Amino acid sequence: MLIQFLFWFSLLCIFYVYVGYPLLIALLSLLVHRKVRRDDITPFVSLLITAYNEEKHIGAKLENSLALHYPADRFEIVVASDGSTDATDEIVARYRENNRGIRVRLHRVEGRVGKTATQNSAVAVCRGEIIIFSDAASMYDPEAIRAIVRNYADSEVGAVSGKYTYLDPDKSSAAKGVSTFWNLENFIKSRQSRIRTITGCSGCIYSVRRDLYVDLHPHITGDLVEPLMVLQQGYRIVFEPEALAFEEPAGKTDDEFAMRLRVIVQGMTGLLYVKNLLNPLRYPFVSLQLISHKVMRWLVPVFCLVVLLSSAVLASSSPVYGLLFLGQVLFYLAATLGYFLEKKDIHQKIFYLPLFFSTVNIAALISLFKVLRGETFVVWQTQR
Numbered sequence: 001m002l003i004q005f006l007f008w009f010s011l012l013c014i015f016y017v018y019v020g021y022p023l024l025i026a027l028l029s030l031l032v033h034r035k036v037r038r039d040d041i042t043p044f045v046s047l048l049i050t051a052y053n054e055e056k057h058i059g060a061k062l063e064n065s066l067a068l069h070y071p072a073d074r075f076e077i078v079v080a081s082d083g084s085t086d087a088t089d090e091i092v093a094r095y096r097e098n099n100r101g102i103r104v105r106l107h108r109v110e111g112r113v114g115k116t117a118t119q120n121s122a123v124a125v126c127r128g129e130i131i132i133f134s135d136a137a138s139m140y141d142p143e144a145i146r147a148i149v150r151n152y153a154d155s156e157v158g159a160v161s162g163k164y165t166y167l168d169p170d171k172s173s174a175a176k177g178v179s180t181f182w183n184l185e186n187f188i189k190s191r192q193s194r195i196r197t198i199t200g201c202s203g204c205i206y207s208v209r210r211d212l213y214v215d216l217h218p219h220i221t222g223d224l225v226e227p228l229m230v231l232q233q234g235y236r237i238v239f240e241p242e243a244l245a246f247e248e249p250a251g252k253t254d255d256e257f258a259m260r261l262r263v264i265v266q267g268m269t270g271l272l273y274v275k276n277l278l279n280p281l282r283y284p285f286v287s288l289q290l291i292s293h294k295v296m297r298w299l300v301p302v303f304c305l306v307v308l309l310s311s312a313v314l315a316s317s318s319p320v321y322g323l324l325f326l327g328q329v330l331f332y333l334a335a336t337l338g339y340f341l342e343k344k345d346i347h348q349k350i351f352y353l354p355l356f357f358s359t360v361n362i363a364a365l366i367s368l369f370k371v372l373r374g375e376t377f378v379v380w381q382t383q384r
Helices: 001-031 058-066 088-093 115-123 145-155 174-197 220-233 253-273 284-298 300-314 319-343 349-374
Strands: 044-050 075-082 103-111 130-135 157-166 205-209 234-249
Touching: 001 174, 001 220, 001 300, 044 058, 044 115, 044 145, 058 075, 058 088, 058 234, 075 088, 088 103, 103 115, 103 130, 103 300, 115 220, 130 349, 145 157, 145 234, 157 174, 157 220, 174 234, 174 284, 174 349, 205 220, 205 349, 220 234, 220 253, 253 284, 253 349, 284 300, 284 349, 300 349, 319 349
Parallel strands: 044 075, 044 130, 075 103, 157 234
Antiparallel strands: 130 205, 157 205
């Protein structure tokens, strides 16, 4: 009886994370709609690009940033270099003089301190009322800044996230899985924002009011915890679907796994710093999001293991459990086959979802053990 309970409880939790919660948020968004007051304002904006050894992308990123449709006298570009050892800094220096008259400057941080610490240092020298955080490989739609800042006409808004879109999603099995993942993420964010607030931003395109920014510990991921710090100050975080950022996928599954491992460990660690937001009595909607969309999602690999092992034990007692166990075995075999086919540069659609699901959840399981052992990530490597 206990094994049966564990099986169905764990299966229900997996269903809730991937289906139940998105449906719940979609339903709530039909019942509750808290509008954001938007206006075409032009506050001074700092575009902060954090980079480490990005000589391959930084030139194109600066060209893209200089072409954004925003008044040149209300805009600056700051490239924060985390001890880059390639030509990143030299390339940035070439753009100090540009035909738009936009201030472009390099803020170099020595010692390879990590993305979050580099951002903390760079924010201190930014002049903008609004700071937009970007990655070196993320290209923006020309109207992205205007789309973001118009939300700040609402005094309740403290942070704004843009929309993350992948270019060339057919590049690899991992890319197809990531593209599907972000389509779901963008849908959920749009519904959360409609109801009241989102709790996490897209790392390549998010923004905060300069006077609300809080320096974070180096081993915390900024795009999750910085918005949560804004929430704690009583402000709202909104999702702006017209602020588009485009990026090529990381590439192979091994690259995606390495990135997921770092991000999840930092996310888990960061959530511990704002654990008071998990209190449903004080933060009902915020805690619902964090528990459903973060904590439970990170626990999915545990639920998957319970479902697999319990169905294996129950398989001999009922053909239903036997079929369910067989289905799981075939699913994980498909993921394994997809992984080895990808190594040979063979990509089949039938394998990309099992492979991506398995990659993300193996990363989450290992991340959980790392966090319990007190391990952290500070520096990052480019995964493109």
